[in-house]
Amino acid sequence: MMIHLQDIRNNPNFQLLIQRACDYLTARGYTEHGLRHVSYVAKTTAYILTELGYDARTVELGAIAGYLHDIGNMHNRKYHGITGANLVYTELRAMGMDLDEICDITTAIANHEEEIGAPVTPITAALIIADKSDAHRTRVHRKIPEKDKVSDIHNRVNLAITDSRVQVDAQAKTITLDIDFDQTSCQIMDFFEIYLNRMEMCKQAAVKLGCRFRLVINGLELLGHVQTSEQEKKAGA
Secondary structure (H helix, E strand, O other), rough: OOOHHHHHHHHHHHHHHHHHHHHHHHHOOOOOOOOHHHHHHHHHHHHHHHHOOOOOOHHHHHHHHHOOOOHHHHHHOOOHHHHHHHHHHHHHHHHOOOOOHHHHHHHHHOOOOOOOOOOOOOHHHHHHHHHHOOOHHHHHHHOOOOHHHHHHHHHHHHEEEEEEEEEEEOOOEEEEEEEEEOOOOOOHHHHHHHHHHHHHHHHHHHHHHOOOEEEEEEEEEEOOOOOOOOHHHHOOO
């Protein structure tokens, strides 16, 4: 049975699971992981796959994986990718989705975290980049006391990011995460303290997609720079 992203969005079970996962993480003091986050990840996963020329069904399966990737957080943050993959498998089977497509989705969900995951498929790779690119001040909960926003490094870094965007250049074979960062409230080194492993995973994911990953902050390329032959000569001088 052909299941579409809109069917997933309209499914009350998935809506409840996403909300409960967000509630759990909110109680633990994590940044926002609700409908805004999963909608962004679904849209960005689809964008990456589309720009790189994947077929329409692969793009939609990527969007579905992006929309459902964080459901496992309703139980615990630890290994939530695997937990979520199992929950999604059960629900999609109940909906009558083809098993082969369920495997594509759940493999991506189970491998989207840097702790134990790997970009083993194009859908997985696109999901990883989409998920890790969602760093922005809107992810910080408004009700958090001001002292906690300053003391917690995750909140501090996200508050400093005023804009972020993923850009795919299929011709140049690059995937760029371009960030505007307010250094008056936070240091860029704080970003790398919590995001370095995630950015390394994005580099691996881009390779799986036949691309090079670039991290650009305030116009400065910090990851992914390729030296020209002239620059290489100067570096070796």
